[in-house]
Amino acid sequence: MQDYHEFLDEILIDEATLQVRITELAEEINRDYQGETLHLICILRGGVIFLTDLMRHLTVLNSVDFMAISSYGTSRQTTGQVRINMDLVENISGRNVLLVEDIVDSGYTIASVLDLLKTRHPKTLRVAHCWISRSVVRSMSPSIIVGFPSPINSSLAMAWTWMSTTATCHLSLP
Numbered sequence: 001m002q003d004y005h006e007f008l009d010e011i012l013i014d015e016a017t018l019q020v021r022i023t024e025l026a027e028e029i030n031r032d033y034q035g036e037t038l039h040l041i042c043i044l045r046g047g048v049i050f051l052t053d054l055m056r057h058l059t060v061l062n063s064v065d066f067m068a069i070s071s072y073g074t075s076r077q078t079t080g081q082v083r084i085n086m087d088l089v090e091n092i093s094g095r096n097v098l099l100v101e102d103i104v105d106s107g108y109t110i111a112s113v114l115d116l117l118k119t120r121h122p123k124t125l126r127v128a129h130c131w132i133s134r135s136v137v138r139s140m141s142p143s144i145i146v147g148f149p150s151p152i153n154s155s156l157a158m159a160w161t162w163m164s165t166t167a168t169c170h171l172s173l174p
Contacts, residue, residue, distance in 0.1 A: 018130075019053065025128060026057030029098065037061040039095045039122075041088065043113070044068040046102035050130040054100065065090045071109040082112040097122040102130045 029038070038060050042051040044067065055062070068086035097117065101110060110127065117125055 022050070022053045022130075023057050026054055029054075029128070030057075030059050033060045033096060036096050037063070039090065039092060039097050040064045041092075041097060041099045041117070042066050043099070043101045044086065047100050050102045050128075051100045054128065063090065065092075067113065069109060069113060071112075082109050084116075091120070092117065093121045094123050096124045097126070099125070099127045101127060 038058075040051065040055070040062055042048060042064065051064070055064075065088045066086065067084065067088060069082060070085055071082045099110075099113065099117065114125065114127070
């Protein structure tokens with residue numbers, strides 16, 4: 001297997017900077033949910049690395065569940081059609097839910113997932129993103145926890161998704 005560094009033009013955020021910000025996000029979550037139990041929902045596959053790093057710093061009681069979502073298919077642009085490939089195992093009704101997503105490009109997929117989860121009546125529903133497009137940050141409610149707002153494009157999203165299969169935390173341009 002080739003080293004992923006061979007495919008990179010540039011590392012946008014080094015691992016140390018990324019880990020510092022993830023620790024800060026966890027501290028914010030710990031403050032917000034002090035004395036509460038938090039149910040984390042990870043969007044597979046790219047979100048797993050972010051979730052794992054985040055969980056290392058959480059001190060609030062928590063549980064984890066997973067969803068697999070697709071809206072890109074084999075293309076680099078969202079189709080606008082969100083498909084649930086794997087749904088939650090746990091019931092989220094009445095629970096504090098934090099949806100953990102690695103990268104948000106257009107915001108269409110995450111908006112669809114949030115709409116779906118709201119129908120399941122969680123007590124609270126927030127989203128933690130590692131990277132999110134600045135235009136999406138402006139359009140979303142204050143219930144989001146943002147790691148790095150960025151002018152993300154589909155190429156970066158695809159690079160992050162590809163790199164998530166190599167178990168690395170670097171964000172880069174292909």
